[in-house]
Amino acid sequence: MRPSAVTNHPFATDSEQALVERAKAAPEAFGELYERYVDKIYSYIYYRVSNSSDAEDLTARTFYQALAKIESYEHRGLPFSAWLYRIAHNLVANWHRQHSRRKFVSLEDVELPSFHRDNPSLTVEIQETHSELLAAIHRLTADRQQLLLLKYVERFSNAEIGQVMGRSESSIKSLYHRTLQSLRKDFADRDHS
Numbered sequence: 001m002r003p004s005a006v007t008n009h010p011f012a013t014d015s016e017q018a019l020v021e022r023a024k025a026a027p028e029a030f031g032e033l034y035e036r037y038v039d040k041i042y043s044y045i046y047y048r049v050s051n052s053s054d055a056e057d058l059t060a061r062t063f064y065q066a067l068a069k070i071e072s073y074e075h076r077g078l079p080f081s082a083w084l085y086r087i088a089h090n091l092v093a094n095w096h097r098q099h100s101r102r103k104f105v106s107l108e109d110v111e112l113p114s115f116h117r118d119n120p121s122l123t124v125e126i127q128e129t130h131s132e133l134l135a136a137i138h139r140l141t142a143d144r145q146q147l148l149l150l151k152y153v154e155r156f157s158n159a160e161i162g163q164v165m166g167r168s169e170s171s172i173k174s175l176y177h178r179t180l181q182s183l184r185k186d187f188a189d190r191d192h193s
Contacts, residue, residue: 017075023067030067037081038063040154041088047149048092058095062088078163082156085164089146096142136186144179147172 022029041062046055065087066073073083137145143165150156150164158172165172 016080020070020073020075020080024070024073027067027070030070033066033080034063037084040081041084044085044149044154045088045092047153048146049095054095058088058091061091065091076163078160082160082163085150085154085156086166089164132187132190133183136183136190139186140179140182144175144182147175147179151176 019029019032023033038059042055042059045058045062046052049055049058062084066084073080137148140148146165147161150161156164158176159169161167162169162172167175
């Protein structure tokens with residue numbers, strides 16, 4: 001990965017690795033890592049389970065597991081948060097298996113800003129397109145939804161997404177390409193029906 005990709009990442013800092021090393025030696029230093037990432041991890045989990053109490057529980061479990069396994073963490077050129085997202089991903093996958101259902105943020109819960117107050121028809125058109133896009137995303141498989149969440153909400157690089165999803169960077173590029181093709185096809189098919 002290019003060094004600038006790491007330093008420009010919203011989570012990466014020069015002192016992050018030093019902080020991780022301090023947390024390995026003194027678990028109370030883990031609190032600073034928790035404070036840095038708890039909101040992002042909670043947001044990621046909430047988008048996947050759509051339930052605040054489950055998201056809170058899974059977030060707590062993510063950090064508990066991270067603290068318990070901090071000794072085994074190895075810096076591989078990616079931000080520490082990629083490791084946290086991987087733990088969260090595994091917990092969410094287990095949660096879905098245990099609950100045998102998928103829950104997503106309801107389209108009705110999404111509020112869209114009115115960008116064109118003086119043109120209500122354009123606002124309605126934008127909202128309809130946004131709703132159609134969200135519905136199309138919800139029709140994707142779980143791994144493709146996760147890819148889009150990490151890419152566009154969390155703004156992760158392909159390498160970071162690969163780390164979270166347990167795939168190579170080239171596999172993520174390929175999955176991303178197939179996901180965009182699938183979305184285009186979904187829109188085209190629905191426009192003709």
